[in-house]
Amino acid sequence: MITFIIHCLLVIVMPPLLLGVITKTKAEFGGRKGAPYFQPYYDILKLLKKEAVYSKTTTWVFKAGPVVTLAATFLASLMLPLGNHSAPVSFAGDMLLFAYLLALTRFFTTLAALDTGSSFEGMGAAREVTFACLTEPALFFALVTLAKMSGSLSLTGMLTYSSSSAWAGAVTVLLTVALFIVLLAENCRIPFDDPNTHLELTMIHEVMVLDHSGPALGYIQYGASLKLFLFAALFYNIAMPIQTGSVFFDWLLFIAGMLGIAVAVGVTESVMARLRLTQVPLMLITATVFSAFSMILIFR
């Protein structure tokens, strides 16, 4: 029960803090002071208080987009174990539901973007879907590898399992690389997308949500931070399969690990420029290849 409460609390409260840490890290590299750690919370609260403006050309799809996206992401979060603690919802095959709930969020974001009829948003939707096609295999190969290794079809079983296989070390390294790339790509971070850019022609994810305003935009931003949290937690479970033995220390370790991942994302963004759009698929295919190799090792 306590695990359940802590799980929900972390999922609800912590995500925007990761964005705050990334921003602060980037500011540090740029020699600036940077926005406060809690700025993303203030921003979301501010947006929730605002009035929404809807374009006359949009339909209910446009309004449903942010709501469905947030709800689906939250549902997915209930199936993902945080650290070494089992997830509130867990059943055989929940990994498929997890993956497809995330796909559903993308589907609705894209639909809402297309609903505006704007050429920018159409362009952004095309880019997002193209790159998603290339990111998904990497994620699925990774999940299959983990399922085979642990013999479980549930995320809790797959991710909290400590392997004794001789190839576990090599698999961990391969998956770490692949999932870090997936983490960056799925959350529109540099080198794939620039979350801070104001240039509508270069955006991928940001351009799809240009027309949203007020609470809807707040949902989108909160949902985006939640998605980042989910991928970071997935990454944490694979990259750091450490157990202290104490439940309390495990939670502390998890929180510290998540903040560490946020710093790592911030550092990556600071030391590298964005890829040219034509180069993005190559990078994503690299992630897929890494995942595929880990799968080959396990099925060998």
Add this chain to the structure above:
Amino acid sequence: MTSPLSMMFNGSVMDYADVPTLSVDAFMDTLLTSIAQGWRLVTYFAVPEKPDLHGLCCILAYKAKGQLGIMRTEIRGNSFPSIARTCPQAQIFEREIAEQFGLVPSGHPWFKPVRFHGTLNENPNPWGKKNRDDIRVGVTDFYRVDGQSVHEVAVGPVHAGIIEPGHFRFQCHGEEVFHLEISLGYQHRGIERMMTGGPYPRTLRQMEAVAGDTSIGHGTAHSMIIESLGRVKVPAAAQVIRGIALELERLANHTGDLGAIAADVGYLPTSSFCGRIRGDYLNMSAVLCGSRFGRGLLVPGGTVFNLESRNRDDLARRVEKARKELDIAANLLWDRQSVMARLEGTGVVPPWTAEELGLVGPAARASGLKRDVREDFPFGIYRMASIPMVTGYHGDVCARAMIRWHEAHKSMDFIVDQLRHMPDGIHRAAVGRLSPDKITVAMTEGWRGEICHVAITDRDGWFKRYKITDPSFHNWQGLSMALRGQQISDFPLCNKSFNLSYCGFDL
């Protein structure tokens, strides 16, 4: 064969009556042959002479001899032959002439308004708009590519960023740009119209605001016009201060551009550092005159303020400090492979295209054209002290960024050198009445490139016609061409690497 052109130098004056007047055919012939022989079109404009009689006046530049050639023709009625098909650099000037005076260039391949305003004379609008209120900026025909898989993306005039308004139409095939058409005019203030009958008390302030980031460039050009017509010799100290101010303006903007290019590829460290260092250069301009943008420094005949020796030392120290910091910030950029991979090969303008379009400034030099007013047609302090010209040859975003960095270095060397050898003495001379019935040309090298002002006075010494040509007027076409076959997502980067002025174009 002797050229019918009359020779002038940068800043020289001649009687307007002495400008060789050719027949229309001879004029166009001379224009085309001169350009084929390596002359370049600096400016080309109409002058209202009498009712139903317009002069067409053109100024060409011949770099090898540092000479400017001038000629005119007279046209009756409201049409003149277009040469834009064989001479692309003339196309925008012909459209401008049509818009300003209702004279139609017959046979122009893409005849469209430039700035969307009514004519300056009584002639009707060549696009059939009855009254001024019918003219809406940006409402015109655009180039279209037909086909199922071609789509059109329209950007602006309101942008997500903090730039000036401009409208861009892309014809795209997926992510690839087939064609980009740029439509400006949103910032049109009617500066040339306001200058007629001048100079007025507020003229100098208006000249500083032709393009707000080039106050010294345009201010110097205008001051040179008044000084030539008022027959005054600018004191040496003032020439040095003007040179320093012009280079500081270049430094601030080049540094800002490097930062902006870094920001566009998502590379934050250089972007943040350059943003701050740009502020340092702006503050150095404030040491000269109290304004970070050099407003109120210039006055025809010299400068308003002198540069005390205390301030000279202070300035030299600041320049050296900024030099070190700029080196660090810029080297971060050049050493980062992921940045260079983005910049190299993006937005290429080949030298022959740059030549055909008559590009100027860093954009032209990045494509390998050796064009710099400071060296080719020296003015002011540059007659005594030259700045080495920097050129590249790739013509891509990387070359345009690199040129800025090298030019910044040369400018800093120049400033430090000038501060050390600055002459004493007066910094301002009195200007007499302007000579009547003259024409004069003044060119300066602003940070964007060649700025050209031309003034023709009437028989009382007031401006009959004042023509301003901002470097952006030549270079916007270059940006369109740079985008051909590029990724549409690279547009902001290409745009930043040119960083052209909207208001300098719109006047």
